[in-house]
Amino acid sequence: MKPTITAYEYSYISQQLDALVSAYLSVNDKHMRRVVRDTTLERIKPLLPLDEPLVQEFLTRLQPDRLTRKAAAEIVPLLEPLVIPFPELTTKQLSKLFRKVKKLKQPEWATLNLHQLTYLGWNDGGNQKKYLVAPYQDRLIGIQGDLAPQVVKGVCSICHTIGNVSLFVSTTKRSGLGSYTRNGNYICRDSEQCNRQLTDPQGLADFITVVRPKK
Template structure:
């Protein structure tokens, strides 16, 4: 029986609720609003723990016509305790994930909403680096890469949303003779915003598959 919500499911639910409130502002026909509301509830309901009183209260509140953005925000807060948040990692744990980084810049945990994070990402502007900690094959992995200071408008390879993106490149293979293979793609400069837009784990997994270091074949 489903008892929790994933962070990316929470992002999806949030997007659907925001779309619903926007539709209310644009549509005057009551029957059309009813149809939009019914479709939204049908899309959200399977993601919620059926036995949760908070989830039931959320769905009841969502059925209100002309739901305001303020009321929608309060409804979404009911779901936060049901979300499996991204774990808080100690300095020692992060250092273990990024063993080869001597002076690892730490993320600003106080500014993070862990219930919105499917992955953890932070920038080191001084060294033009970006660090990612993300779930991959049932464990957390760390990826570091060069992060371009140039920001452009484009589609993020992780969240698949148009926004402010920059080129992320990680070293995936080293010959040991001074030659390296680097792979990457354009991703959101703001990882927190990227997480709020991420509604599918598959796109994150595909990105990680490309940028993670390749394991050497052992003979």
């Protein structure tokens, strides 16, 4: 079994099922419920390796006319083995991505679901720092910045969802004269939640383009 689904596609499928359940709760007409279900299937089937037994089981359990929220929560994880996991990096590998950080706080790998991560992000509350590891031009890069302690309701620059965000400020350019550019973006304080909400990688790509270190 070869994983073929990306983490953001997995998030998209999960959100589509949430929307389907919400529609079932608000629509009484049986024909309309079937239309909503067929529309959902049209959206998610192109993302799935249809010849896989797990996918067939997932689609079969998606068929009931009244899918409950509990049932939806049980069938989405069926696809998890087909999701490409984020790589678990060693301490040495992480240190290479953050060469200028002398005492790098490590992410809590044991608590992370790597199948739900399009990028890796963790906070160092003691130093008011946030660290991100994200794909960029077919490789992983490390991004660090100051994370404001204030939490506000706003739109995240990465997942484009309204939630609890904080100002992330990064240094993006330095010169021999010591000048530099600092860019501020509001992003989800909780990167795991951000990943679960991320269904389009373009937001992450745009964010990286702005905040990545430039020589």
